[in-house]
Amino acid sequence: MTLTPDRPRIARAKQDALASALAQFDRVADHLALDSDLRALLRVPKREFTVNFPVAMDDGHTEVFTGYRVQHNLSRGPAKGGLRFHPSTDLDEVRALAMWMTWKCALVDVPFGGAKGGVTVDPRALTPNELQRVTRRFATELQGLIGPETDIPAPDMGTNAQTMAWIMDTVSMHAGYTVPGVVTGKPVSLGGSEARADATGLGVMMTAERALGELGIGLDGATVAVQGFGNVGEAAARLIQERGGRLVAITDVGGGVANPHGLDPTALKAHLARTGSIADAPDTTPIDNATLLAMDVDLLVLAALEGQITASNADAVRARVVAEGANGPVTPDADPLLADRGIVTVPDILCNAGGVIVSYFEWVQNLQSISWPREQVIDRLRGVLDRAYDEVARLRDADGIDARLAAHAIAVARVAEAQRIRGRYP
Amino acid sequence: MTDIDTWAPDAATALEAPRGWSARRLQIAVDGESIRLRLVRFPRGWVASADSVEGPTLGVDRSPYLAARQALEPFGVGLVDALSALGRLED
Numbered sequence: 105m106t107l108t109p110d111r112p113r114i115a116r117a118k119q120d121a122l123a124s125a126l127a128q129f130d131r132v133a134d135h136l137a138l139d140s141d142l143r144a145l146l147r148v149p150k151r152e153f154t155v156n157f158p159v160a161m162d163d164g165h166t167e168v169f170t171g172y173r174v175q176h177n178l179s180r181g182p183a184k185g186g187l188r189f190h191p192s193t194d195l196d197e198v199r200a201l202a203m204w205m206t207w208k209c210a211l212v213d214v215p216f217g218g219a220k221g222g223v224t225v226d227p228r229a230l231t232p233n234e235l236q237r238v239t240r241r242f243a244t245e246l247q248g249l250i251g252p253e254t255d256i257p258a259p260d261m262g263t264n265a266q267t268m269a270w271i272m273d274t275v276s277m278h279a280g281y282t283v284p285g286v287v288t289g290k291p292v293s294l295g296g297s298e299a300r301a302d303a304t305g306l307g308v309m310m311t312a313e314r315a316l317g318e319l320g321i322g323l324d325g326a327t328v329a330v331q332g333f334g335n336v337g338e339a340a341a342r343l344i345q346e347r348g349g350r351l352v353a354i355t356d357v358g359g360g361v362a363n364p365h366g367l368d369p370t371a372l373k374a375h376l377a378r379t380g381s382i383a384d385a386p387d388t389t390p391i392d393n394a395t396l397l398a399m400d401v402d403l404l405v406l407a408a409l410e411g412q413i414t415a416s417n418a419d420a421v422r423a424r425v426v427a428e429g430a431n432g433p434v435t436p437d438a439d440p441l442l443a444d445r446g447i448v449t450v451p452d453i454l455c456n457a458g459g460v461i462v463s464y465f466e467w468v469q470n471l472q473s474i475s476w477p478r479e480q481v482i483d484r485l486r487g488v489l490d491r492a493y494d495e496v497a498r499l500r501d502a503d504g505i506d507a508r509l510a511a512h513a514i515a516v517a518r519v520a521e522a523q524r525i526r527g528r529y530p
Numbered sequence: 531m532t533d534i535d536t537w538a539p540d541a542a543t544a545l546e547a548p549r550g551w552s553a554r555r556l557q558i559a560v561d562g563e564s565i566r567l568r569l570v571r572f573p574r575g576w577v578a579s580a581d582s583v584e585g586p587t588l589g590v591d592r593s594p595y596l597a598a599r600q601a602l603e604p605f606g607v608g609l610v611d612a613l614s615a616l617g618r619l620e621d
Contacts, residue, residue, distance in 0.1 A: 139575070139592030495610040502614035513595075514610055520596060521609060 120435065121200035121410040127436045129203065132512040135505070142520055146206075149199055150217075151175040155245045159237050171242045173221035173249055173257075176202035179522040182253055183219035184209060184288075184460060186260025187267070189238075193222035200410075204431050205460070207515035208453040212492045214464040219255055221246075227262045239267050243274040250275070252285030252471065258463050259289040261334065265301065269294055285470040288463035297466035298478035299485070300459075304429065305339025306482065307458020307489055309347065312340075312403055312427040314493050315450045319424055324348030327401040329423070331355050331393065332408030333372065333382050336429045336456065340405050341369040349403070353396045357408075359383025360391040397421060406433035413438045421447060428452035443506050451508040453515060454492055461488050558615050560605055567601060567615075569594060580605065 126147065133143045153173045158166045172195050175183040185205040198220045206218025223242055227235055249255055250271075259268055268287040272294065275286045290296035299306065313323045328349045330341045333356035341351055351369060353362040358381025361367060367388065375385040383390065397404070397413065398420040406412055407429030413421060418434075418441035426442065427450045428434060434442065434449060442449055462485055469475055476484075500510040556567045570577045571594070578589040578601035589600025599612040607615070 136595050137576075137593040142592075498614050499610060502617055504617075513613060517593075517595060517599070517609055517613060520593070521599065524591070524596070 121432050122196040124410070124432050124435055125200040125203045128508070128512055129516070131436070132509060132516050135509060135513055136517055136520070138516070138520060142523060145523065146177065146516065146519065149174045149176045149202055150178055151249075152195065152199070153246075153249060154195060155242075157241050157245050159234065159241055161234055162231050169223055169225055169238055169242070171221065171223040171245065172198045173246055173255070174198045174202040174219060175249075175255060176218040176220075177206040177519060177523075178217035179519055179526055180210060180217055181215035182217065183255035184214075184216035184463065185219035185221065185258065186459075187257045187263050187271075188220075188222040188260035189225050189227040189235075189262030189267075190222060191224060191226040193224045197410075198222055201431055204453060206519060207512055208457050208460055210515040210518040211453050211496075211511055212457045212461055212488055213518070214461060214488075216256075216460070216464065219257075220260075221257060222260070225262075235267075236270055239263075239270045240274045243271040244278070247275070247278060250286055252283065252467070256285065256463070256467060257287050258459065259335070264335070265289055265291045265296060268296075285467055288466040288470075289459075290466070295466075295470050297462055297469060297481055298476065299481040300462045300466055301335070302339040302343065303462035303481075303485065304336045304456050304459035305341075305343050306485060307461065308336065308340040308405060308407070308427055308429040308455055309343040310458070310486055310489050311450050311455045311493055312344070312405065312425060313347070314490070315425045315427070315448050316403060318497075319448065321402050321424065322348075323403075325350065326403055327352050328403045328405065329353040329396050329399045329401045330405040330407060331396055331412060331433075332406070332430065333376065334407065336459075337405065337407035338369060338373060340407055340427075340429055341367075342373075344403075344405075345369055352401060353391050353399055354382060355391065355393050355396050355408075356382050360393065360396055361385050361388035362391040362396075363388050394420070399423070403427060405429050408433065411435055413442070415441060418442055421445075423447060425450065428455045431456065439506065439508060449507060451496075451511045454489075454496055454507070454511050457492070458485055458489065461485055556615070558602075558607075560607060560611075565602070565605055567598060569598060569616075578602075 155171050156168050158168050161167050201220035202218050209216040268290045271287050276282045284295035326349050328344055328351050330337050351367040361382055372382045372385050376382050400422040403425045404423035405427045410432040412433040414435045415437040418438040425448045431452050496511045500507050551572045553570045558565045565580050567580045575592040576594040576597040578597040579586045580601050582604050587601045587604050589597040591597040595613050599609050602612050
């Protein structure tokens with residue numbers, strides 16, 4: 105079965121991302137009783153950059169693309185956040201994602217502020233040469249904004265290690281020397297970190313395992329459904345299966361598959377490479393997104409887009425644990441509906457923080473010209489995530505609040521503290 | 531990491547406060563050592579203080595959590611510990 109992507113729903117979800125981010129911030133600002141000056145400062149991005157730039161296409165005509173980079177807050181360090189290439193990327197979406205990056209970096213206590221960027225483009229509609237020209241021209245437009253000590257992009261939706269290599273090369277050509285620390289998520293051969301490609305999926309697996317453990321459920325033998333089979337969903341599915349989880353359903357942008365006896369993510373990845381979707385893979389039953397979200401499973405991993413579980417479909421969710429591998433997949437109005445039914449949500453800024461944590465490791469390795477082996481990276485990642493999970497759980501239990509509010513309270517308090525200590529210039 | 535074992539808001543030990551102000555005294559155990567934290571709400575924010583060997587510490591902020599964090603910093607209490615120690619403060 106092939107699904108037609110629901111474009112209006114995707115567009116609506118993206119518009120709602122900023123509203124979700126602001127609603128979450130207002131809730132935690134109320135909880136912490138933040139003063140109005142600080143509240144006003146943290147509610148808006150520090151810096152927004154929009155650029156329209158021309159690119160020569162293979163057939164000779166020129167196309168104009170629009171790109172964005174938003175730096176939300178820099179009080180704790182240089183800006184850090186992904187660059188996405190997606191046809192519905194717009195400024196409001198990038199604003200929301202930049203704000204979430206600020207909280208994510210603060211929650212896991214890496215010394216970065218939050219940023220996000222993107223180009224409104226469907227990368228699958230471009231040839232490799234066109235994609236390279238779009239990337240290099242956008243990187244040139246970002247010159248002066250990005251750099252190892254100012255703003256460090258990373259891969260996101262529609263971008264990958266190759267994209268980061270082109271950006272690093274473009275910046276290096278302009279600088280006259282190699283600048284590996286300008287981006288993270290590079291190929292390992294160019295100074296990328298071991299385990300970076302799987303880092304977000306690793307984090308999803310680790311934090312979901314902790315949440316299941318709190319309910320007395322082991323990942324080994326747990327039933328799992330995964331929405332999204334991109335960088336995050338594929339890695340999470342594969343790693344969860346390696347830990348003994350049984351993948352009973354997976355959906356991607358082109359369709360979905362189910363098998364109560366378990367799906368093989370490696371075979372699905374091969375099918376995706378051949379056909380462009382996991383739909384109609386051998387030995388599977390077709391399934392749509394609505395059915396996947398309503399499956400009676402131990403763990404539901406949301407690794408697709410924002411706004412997937414809302415007040416209108418939250419009642420249908422039957423998973424014990426919902427792991428937010430994507431940013432903002434559960435809307436604020438759906439949060440209490442899940443909590444009231446005892447469904448545990450692992451909040452996005454904790455669940456999918458593995459990527460930025462290993463990006464931080466990569467940045468540190470680049471600045472010191474050293475390289476850590478994969479096992480060391482994974483051990484350190486687990487250490488950082490375990491500490492963050494423990495802190496969230498402690499505050500959640502002490503205050504009697506949900507994990508999302510606890511996570512945001514820790515993050516916003518850290519940023520507020522940094523802002524206060526730095527004072528105001530001039 | 532600093533470990534806060536217990537916290538105990540105690541209405542019976544409420545401080546005397548000027549009109550429009552309110553005060554609470556919390557007993558917090560840090561690594562087995564007891565710290566007395568005073569938290570005073572006044573119209574424009576919160577003042578927190580605790581007794582250290584070098585005299586009382588001070589924290590001032592519109593947020594009680596951030597005020598307490600400042601007051602407890604000399605004791606090596608981390609931000610998350612400070613947030614957890616206070617618990618949920620109702621108006």
